[in-house]
Amino acid sequence: MKVRVTVSLKEGVLDPQGKAIGHALHVLDFPEVREVRVGKVIELDLDEADAARAQERAIEMAKGLLANQVIEDFRTEIVQ
Amino acid sequence: MKVRVTVSLKEGVLDPQGKAIGHALHVLDFPEVREVRVGKVIELDLDEADAARAQERAIEMAKGLLANQVIEDFRTEIVQ
Amino acid sequence: MKTGIVVFPGTNRERDMAIALHGVTGRKPEMLWHRDTALPDLDLIVLPGGFSYGDYLRCGAMAAHSPIMREVKAFAERGGHILGVCNGFQILTEAGLLPGALLRNGGMRFLSQDCYLRVETSETPFTRHWKKGDVFRAPLAHGDGNYACDTETLAELEGEGRVAFRYASAGGVVDASDRASNLNGSVNAIAGVISANNRICGMMPHPEDLVDPLMGGVDGKPLFDGLVEALVR
């Protein structure tokens, strides 16, 4: 089973990377860019046939390691 | 319009991050993890009401800046 | 004073730290391996700088889950003294031993240069050899040193006098919005913080790299001298 964990900075936490990209896009002539937020996607290939169980485990992994809940939120989804 | 650009390493390209994370998850007692690949999500808030046009612009941004096409693939999707 | 330095895969400033500690204590620090599950008798544990686990995922995240960190936490609970520098600071925050997090530098580049630090309190074993308001020079070398925390935590740190060091100009002026002194964009120009019990200190710059005139100065030495004075049994 493949599970995708998307980790993004909590709202309210300043995103230096997003800010820098936003700036660069303006310079490159994309004036329509209002805001940019950057996150991570972690694709897990799990040896687990049961989707519910796979997602549960992915949530445990996210809480345990993949996301720093002081600054980050995450969501998980089954890809396949 | 919000567009999400997901950037991931091309197949076959070494993903040092994914490798290290996979290893750490094993140590943390997630033996079911077979492979981990890490990518980026870039959420763009665009001042553009037309979805098709927004996506088109996001693709231009991805090609121009967000993705390094020598080693990365990307996909875009309208979020809202 | 008996000291131990934790070595994780990817740690790379353990030798610098060992030289600094050896210099002030006269004895070689113990090198502690990330997989160790027991600690020798120690007065101070240091988490040095480097790129534990390549700094992949988040700096310090994977190291914070190493077996030895269970022992380090128990040591902290027993009231032990811990210093985390650079990656060591990041690990302490990831392990929950210090509040906050270190984000990507504001300018999005790795920074390696001297900075100036203003000492914000002399009431800790780490800062007792300075006076409040003293300014000293320290090399910094990091890509993710941009200190961040939520507003309550910030109020708590400031209210309890737990900011140990702030980035400042050479003349001692702190201005968080000034990128020339607050190089990485840290909130309130925070460069180092202290735990509530005053026994755990984390900081981004490297005092251990400035303890010998030959290497450009001894600005970092008071930190180690102070620790020796406070911790020698």
Added chain:
Amino acid sequence: MTAAQKTVDAALAREFGLSDEEYGRVLTIMGRTPSLTELGVFSVMWSEHCSYKSSRKWLRTLPTTAPWVIHGPGENAGVVDIGEGLAAIFKMESHNHPSFIEPYQGAATGVGGILRDVFTMGARPVANLNALRFGSPENPRTRQIVDGVVRGIGGYGNCVGVPTVGGEVNFHPAYDGNPLVNAMTVGVARQDRIFLSAAAGVGNPVVYVGSKTGRDGIHGATMSSAEFDENALAKRPTVQVGDPFVEKLLIEACLELMATDAIVAIQDMGAAGLTSSSVEMAGKGGVGIDLDLDAVPQREPGMTAYEMMLSESQERMLMVLKPERTELARAVFEKWELDFAIVGHLTDTGRIVVRHRGAVEADIPLDPLADQAPIYDRPVAPLAAPEELGPIHDPIGLEQSLLRLIGCPDLSSRAWIWNQYDSAVGGQTVRRPGGADAAVIKIEDSEIGLALTTDCTPRYCRANPRSGGAQAVAEAWRNITATGAKPLAVTDNLNFGNPEKPEIMAQFVAAIEGMGEACRVLDFPVVSGNVSLYNETRNPDGSTQAILPTPAIGALGVLSDVRKTVGLALPKSGVLVLVGETGGHLGQSLWLREVLGRETGDAPVVDLEREKRNGDFVRERIAAGEVTACHDLSDGGLLVAVAEMVMAGGVGCVLQSAESGIRPEAFWFGEDQARYLVAIEGDADALIAQAKAQSVSARVIATIGGDGLTLPNGATISIARLRSANEAFFPGLMEA
């Protein structure tokens, strides 16, 4: 059609970069049509990169010995005696083409590769340097390349924890399509614990350690154009991705194992990975080698023998172990969480035999593979004479000239670059970038210091390759001398265009002659190096643009007491003495280029006897403790050097008027060689008398003090103004 299904014939050999004549030789050696894997092995071993077929003849003319040289060229890196039973091990290598394709990974893996060349010999890497040439700052691609290359070098070096302490940077339109990234690593080992690559001991296990093998860089080793089916190419880029974290573990694990007696021979897997490492180890040891590819740790499923033999996956090493120590070695690598696999053993057949999935995929006799490798004596055209200097006039005066020069791309502050490199990690950096003419590091637990530099002035090399080659060596020698260190040896990185063109060969040959002569006179042998040819781009109109000839020199010197070293920062008081003769040579000078917009004239003359005399004098005075600061004169000449010392020290000085009989701009900005500025706080008259006694010319040029640089006409430029002129270029180019 996939590679495995291709028929091996002369056409395929041509795609693989082998000429028909070379392919004919392969057929003779094999006595049959080679398999695809065998053809791959021949093509990489006989590539320019691995065989040095165009350059070998000329490289042999370089001096390589001295009493302090322990290992010269031929090993993974050069080894010199630095005293106290210690050796410095160093080499420089290029990653030019990969850095153009993917600047970050190209530069990063360049650093990774040169680090492995050094720690494979048993040395702990203690310093990195990098010599960079970029295209015109006006070219939009330049900015991206600078950004990626600098991030890549920092990203790798910072993570492995080796301080990046120096280097050099030039900009010129000739590098628009061919940036140069030359990386140098210096390591230190005990002389009795140096590891070589010659395999020995029939039956001994051949062990693979480090990262797994993927399909990285397979095309990179064999050919420059796309050959395989298009889809596969799109999905499998040839770019190698570096993993500095694994490299750091590999350094620690190798050094840990090297403290035991387990290793018989060891070699990193560099270009052409498993092929070149196994062929070279067995070939040097005069033994055969059997490889079992099924045992090779693989990152991707379904890899063929061809792919595994040619993969350039990073962070891998090959070792021959004593059989009874295999398990000890395995334990060390498992402790560091690295792959460890026995992939073969040594034989007495004199052949390399490669097995995969039950079939013999390659079976090649090693001696002919090495002995019959092509070597070419390529035609050499007569050298073109340098362009006439042309008329000289000074339209803007000293002050404006100085400000323009110190702000120009080639002289502006490099702080933007080195501030992204960790130069202090290790706690032994005595002079960080910008602190002295050469970086100085201390050897841990000893008083010994090493002085390290890289140098080359490509515009001189274009005007006059012979003088330019000599000048690069002389400047490196001078930079080391200016710290007080004794220059010991050099490594080189010869970057040139297409050697099949006689005019490029002419540059190459003349530059080597110049280098060789300088190395001989200065007693400064070449102990390692690298050649990078074919640095040319095709213009849309079909013509080609070659880079400027760039024989980059990396050099190392030693200080027996590192505390005696001096930097370039002016002290608070004293006088500044100019050592060496000033003739006012403006040909190919930066003043000419930046003020008159011309790159004309001949390169400055390099008088090697004079270099030696003046340099030895300066070094003796530093050793005697008479000198507080020292700076050599190079790009930009005298006034630029004075300004650099002023900026470094934050202390001004008052220049005396120049009674020299030469035009002021030539006196102040001429680029005559063999010159130094020394700051003297004590008795300058005594020093000048001493100089005279040794036939060295020396004169007081300025009085130190104040907060500005006062020109002979009385005008003062404040230090702040100098600094802002000097510091603007990089942030302006990169952060706008």
